[in-house]
Amino acid sequence: MIYEDLIYLWLAFIIYEFIPVTSYKISSIFLVSLFIFKEFLFIFLLLIVRKKIYQSHFINFLDKIFIGLSFIFYIIDLSFLSFKTYLDKIYFSSLIGILWFLHYMFLVRFLLLRFTLNYLKILLGIILPVLLLVIFQDIFNIFNLNFEGEFFLFLIIIIIISPFLIIKIWPVKPLDNLALREIILNFLKKNKVKISEIYVLDDLGKKLYTAGIIGFLPPFKYLFFSKPLLSILSPEEILGVVAHEIGHLKKRHNFWLLLLLLNLPLFLLTLLILSFLIAYYFSPQLIDIIKNKKTLPVSLEISLGIGLIFLAFIYIRYIFSFFLRQFEREADFLSAIILKSPQPIISALFKIGEVTGQLYRKSWHHYGIFERIEFLKNALINEEIFNKIQKKFLRIRIILLLWIILNLALILVILYLENIIKELNLLLSCVI
Template sequence: MIYEDLLSFWIAFFLWELIPSSFSWEFSPYLKILLFISKELFFCLSLIFIARRAGSGNERSYFYVEKIFLLFSFIFYSFDLAFFGLKKFLSPYYFSVFPALFWFFHYYILIKIAFYRFRIGYFRILLGLILPFLILIFMEEVLDFFKISFPGQFFLLLLGVISLSPYLVIKIWPVKRLPDGPLREVIDKFLRQERLNLRDYYILPPLGPRFYTAGVLGFIPPFRYLFFSSGILEIMDLKEILGILAHEAGHLRKRHGLYLLLVLLTFPIFILNAFYLFLFTFLILFDDLNGLDKFLQGPYAIFFDIALIIFFLSLAISFFRIIFAYFLRSLEREADLYALSRLKDPEPMTSAFYKLGEITGQLFRKSWHHYGLMERILYLNYAFQRPDLIKAHSVKLRRRLLLWILMNVIIVAFFTYLGADIFERILKIFFP
């Protein structure tokens, strides 16, 4: 759930960044107002009606209906930016991304309320998760406002934000400190054995149905925190909580935060490579660039605008739901295998997963970012009989990560060398 929320806002941000501010199709203002009101009414009324009907059906239909509405939110948001001129209106101003993301949030919050009826505390969780991202944007805008720049600016800001922001996140989240007692003693002892330092441990209150989670927040020990949802602590015994803790220790010991950051940093390169291919296609279709310019000034240019929006949206969703999701699942599996190697027994984790699946009704559901709970149970039992899989999985994961990074860097370097001047001319035609 939290992964999906966070990635949805990432996609909304990149749509804002990628859709040109020159987009704003010329139609009658009255027609635009009518279409805008119709869009909002359609989204709200269909959400209320369909979500209620889907809720009375089976779990699978409920899941897919929610995803369809999420897709509609991206489509409508893209059309708000382009067709209704939101990007063109906001882009001349500093900090314009914040009202744009807030506008996307009005779609997103309606979906969450209609399908999950989350309490307000959940949106404090969501705000905390996107806070580092918002701080990074804010600092970039401030430096731009004062005309300040320096080498490696983005990466230095990114390093500072991801290192220090967990302290602010914990202040925003509706958490309470894990009280002294047997559980805290078990956690302290295990973390000492793992040579891991965390600042403190926290409990998330009940925030809505199916909200059962645990994790580690932060990259560096002075600002690194362990948290459990209250539901986890209510249904798990000490042995099962130890299994969950060993899994989280696996993320830390294997430096998964760094690997996820590397994958995320390939996203703009991936987009650039795909866009180069897009431009290359137009270069083949239009040998004469004047013909391309004439086409984009003609009556069919609107279809190009729509195609470009769909192209950017498809790229963003494909990256996160295919590429990023693959590495997420692989890292989750490595953390499971690490816990297995430390505990020498799959039962603490498999028992915990089974309880989670039973209470949430998601035991047999597939997961795009973690593997399904039953898949993880079966694999852990299989890996217990094949200890060689633990090292083999880690080697395969790192090789594929390296291959993905190198492939993107080589392709973008190739296209840049091949014809940077030609691509620059085409870009000026597209985005005058």
């Protein structure tokens, strides 16, 4: 779930940056009334569903429905209700915009899934890097301190310090089981992995069975477990989970996933420009009308926002998730290699699947638990299968590099067409 929430919040930020900035001559009283009605409608629907249906297999489906509804309301807020028009007149507008979407997400998590306020800290923590990037850039803009390459400098600084700040925000406590703590630290030392601290996530109102390592540099690198996960696993199974996380570290999966997330706006920008090129080719008169009016019809504006969500969904569901699943499988594979046996991680996965009722359920981002167990059972059968799996993971990295290079090449080719871009300059200034 934490993975999914990170993606949702990142997508909300991208939509805010891409959505057109226009204003419409609509009564303020009508807009305020519509805004209040929309907020109460959203909360009312959540409360009705929460009261009527509270079965896990329905809740997971309804969660996705309400997240989709959150994006639709968010687009209406930014475009039809002119939120972005007003926000863009002030500094830190992107910060306010993404926090506004956060209120929709928190309502879904709090009212529908019954998480506590602690989960708000989780949400704030995972979106913190983007918030810091916006804050840094706006502060430099206020004081006219802009320079070439500032974005990448900010990005590097934020990647380094964010884990420390995230841990300060998250509802965590140091692991107080001294025996288990010693076992984990010795295992990490044996595998030459340095971390600053081991944390346990406090009660979130709904049980999460998760673990992870955040951070890139040892002084700001932390291992964390959810309390429910520790309660069901033996020390050997916990080491299986830790070995899985070590696998992520050894193969730098966090870095590759960061590249994929940063590639999403480039992917959307490429398709957006291509769409305008196609529109210009088939209907130049429509482009001229939009350029002359300096605005978009509200229907076209909302359609553009929904189109961005659809394209982002395609990217996340079929491209990002493909690589994410391969990385999870590779981490499972490395866990078995590190422990010289797949049994600890298999046993841990089986327990998680049984207690959550998701043993045979498919997963778009991690593979299903049963699928992962079956893979691990066959991974170390003989040297031929072992080598075949290793070659597959190498091919995955090559495909990932080619994908990123393809996106960069496409955007450069498009921008090279200066004669067409000149025709689109005014149009792009209206809609981006």
